[in-house]
Amino acid sequence: MKNKDYNNFGSNLDKPGGVSLIANADIAIIGGGVVGCAVARRMALEGARIVLIEKASDILDGASKGNSAILHTGFDAPVGSLEQKCVNRGYEEYLKIHKSFNLPILKTGALVTAWSEEQENKFEDILKKGHDNDIKNLKLLSKTQILSIEPDLAKSVRSAISVPGEYVIDPWSSPLAYLRQAVDNGGQALFNAEVTGGEFDGNTWLLTTRKGQVRARYVINCAGLYGDIVDHNVLGGCEFTIKPRKGQFVVFDKAAGKLLSSVILPVPTERTKGIVLFPTIFGNIVVGPTAEEQESRNNACVDKEILISLTRQAIEKLPALANIQVTATYAGIRPATEEKHYRVIQDSDRNWITLGGIRSTGLTGALGLAAHVHDLLSDQGADFKALDNPSIHPVPNLAEHLPRDYKTRGYGEIVCHCEMVSQREILSAMEGPVPAGNLGGLKRRTRATMGRCQGFYCSARLAELTQGKFTNPLGIGDIDD
Amino acid sequence: MTNALKYNRCDVAIIGAGPAGLAAAATLKKQGIEHVLVLDRESEAGGIPRHCGHPPFGIIEYARLMTGPSYAKRLVASAQKAGVDIALKTSVTKLGFGGILTIATPKGMGELKAKRVLLATGVRETPRSARLVSGDRMLGISTTGALQSMVYLKNLIPFRYPLVVGTQIVSFSALLTCKKAGIKPVAMIEEKSSPTISWPLHHASSLFGVPLFLNTRITNIIGKDRVEMVQVLDGKKNTREIVCDGVLFTGQFTPESTLARMSHLDLDYGTGSPVIDGFGRCSDPSYWAAGNLLQPVNIAFNCWREGRRTAGRIAQDLKGSLPLSIK
């Protein structure tokens, strides 16, 4: 369904992919972004038979592929909003479960920094909002206090609000862990299975996918950047329209890691949270994202001028970055809509819930949204029996501050030297219940080629190890072909 | 090959088994230094020449015109004959004060205390990301080093008709590699008004049938899963589209100075290399540096020669006969 508009949604009647029934479940979840993965986990734990249907060959093919990886407290969320509630709930649950999944947290805290008097003037509102959102530990910091925490920050900083609860997490291992738990507890995940249509017989849904048909009592649309299209194609209409909003980032080398320990948030504007400077769980420093409206839902291209401008802004705030090399650049696309809030729509008559417009806090809000889905389904009478002893499978640690695989003997050899990714890690990421479905997925599971050389040293070995595994391989043939 | 974990200490530890490191190691042994240990993270010694499957290598060192892989084998054999210990699949992960190295091997982690350490970790090319090139992210974007290791070490190719960016010596190497692998570059582009090295690249078009466009820079890479097309801006400010299935970024070498960068050693931020004195000694006098790490990029012979020279100084230093300064 690439960029086609939905005016021709009648065309889904030509039944792509045949009509064989490939899954039969209580709940079908459309989309394997962070939201879909979290919903899959929650409902599997509640005892439902779930099937997650993803159009790509791996999870995280949309908005969830490129974000800032910040676990938000929700201090600046609209007071009383569903977003605020989900972020809050998601945040609490993440803190509760992360250890059992071996999911890392970097307790960075955030500083909302003011660089002008005008920005300082907004502090009162921010503090009040934080208070109304029940975030009690916000604190005003003087320039001296800021510089004692972050001595490398530019001396032109004026003051800041400290938000101690904002943390940094692994944005890719988290959804993987959620889906893995859903699958470990009886769930099913289908890939390359774009949902193109469906029919509801008053009791059950029969969804059409590129792979075959899926039967389910309830459907949760978590198609992110394509949420409105799925609603149009299956329900025949949608309350909202996705307005893709791209955010570009520049990643600095790990040598920058020691220059910054907090997330540096700007004073937000109406439209965006603004350009953030933040440490990643992998040890880099990142600047971004921009907020650029665009037509395309899937074209996350970067632009040289913007990357240069981001780099400059980063150096203004953290001057020592001038001596640090750039490791990577990337962009993510927010599933924004014409309105600011989450667009959660329940169609009880048709057993359908759409989780749309999960724009810029979905990594945090996902677990909260999942709990919210459970509430909504219970309200409409869905009755499942929660599992007594759900199984849980820890994910491999990729965080720089915690022990990586190479510190344990028997790893074979290091394949990616920049990120110290072992052969054992790469091989095991291609196995198991939710194996990497493409090279991007393998990178997100292991960090191979995501370091400073971007594959100069390791692409040959990686091409060899992944030969025959993916539809789109690194090596496209032998020399003698 | 040696398991580095067997040792807690050694006289000289050399990080990097390329031409510089191996030449230095052999020289140190010949100067009577007892235990010289070369550490390399790869599973084979030899450094970059291992995957430069073409000449010219070894002309002065071994008085023969050799390909990179045979040159690499020769370097390893000479070092071993001299009594050098080589530990492979051994990554140095940290440089500590006074020559204490943290190492990771498949058999476990360890610490090694060396009286002197020589950094000979080489260079790499600047990838697309650090060049801040616009466009999508997809498969088919490579550097010469990555291409060569795919072609010469694994018999694989990442694309069939790429655009080649850059006109340094290594770009010529890239064309040779393409030729060998049956890859047909669609064009070679250079931002400047003449090739960085005029010979032999001026003749590249006739030699390889690859058109060379000067005053031309890449402005966009387009494609979904793989490269489908690039846009370039030519000297007359016209945007042109070139259909290709890959982009090969060549040259723009940057020292592989990660270890030094992450350590207590002073770094020259302009070049990215560790700061050294006239002898090749770093700001912590236990540490020394040689080879391409110091001079991106030089031919293997110069790295080999510098490795030998610096090794001579390290030997003097260990024997207490290093002069106070260079005359």
Ligand SMILES: Cc1cc2nc3c(=O)[nH]c(=O)nc-3n(C[C@H](O)[C@H](O)[C@H](O)COP(=O)(O)OP(=O)(O)OC[C@H]3O[C@@H](n4cnc5c(N)ncnc54)[C@H](O)[C@@H]3O)c2cc1C
């Ligand atoms: C630049 C940026 C920075 C951000 N920073 C943060 C942050 O710091 N903290 C935070 O909490 N959040 C952040 N976010 C927000 C967060 O990333 C998003 O809210 C979240 O990723 C949305 O996830 P999703 O699952 O709703 O959508 P998506 O990730 O888009 O997932 C939808 C999935 O559905 C699949 N799909 C689409 N159509 C179909 C179909 N017809 N059939 C089957 N499958 C289909 C897609 O392939 C995709 O995998 C940021 C987002 C961006 C873009």
Ligand SMILES: Cc1cc2nc3c(=O)[nH]c(=O)nc-3n(C[C@H](O)[C@H](O)[C@H](O)COP(=O)(O)OP(=O)(O)OC[C@H]3O[C@@H](n4cnc5c(N)ncnc54)[C@H](O)[C@@H]3O)c2cc1C
């Ligand atoms: C694509 C390409 C083509 C070339 N073609 C030619 C040519 O045709 N003729 C010519 O004369 N020269 C050529 N050169 C240049 C030549 O290869 C170099 O001059 C020479 O290899 C540099 O030697 P070196 O010892 O300094 O570093 P390298 O050969 O790069 O060796 C460095 C070694 O250090 C190891 N290492 C790095 N970090 C660590 C760590 N943390 N722990 C353990 N080990 C580590 C690496 O694995 C590597 O083996 C070419 C270079 C390139 C990149």
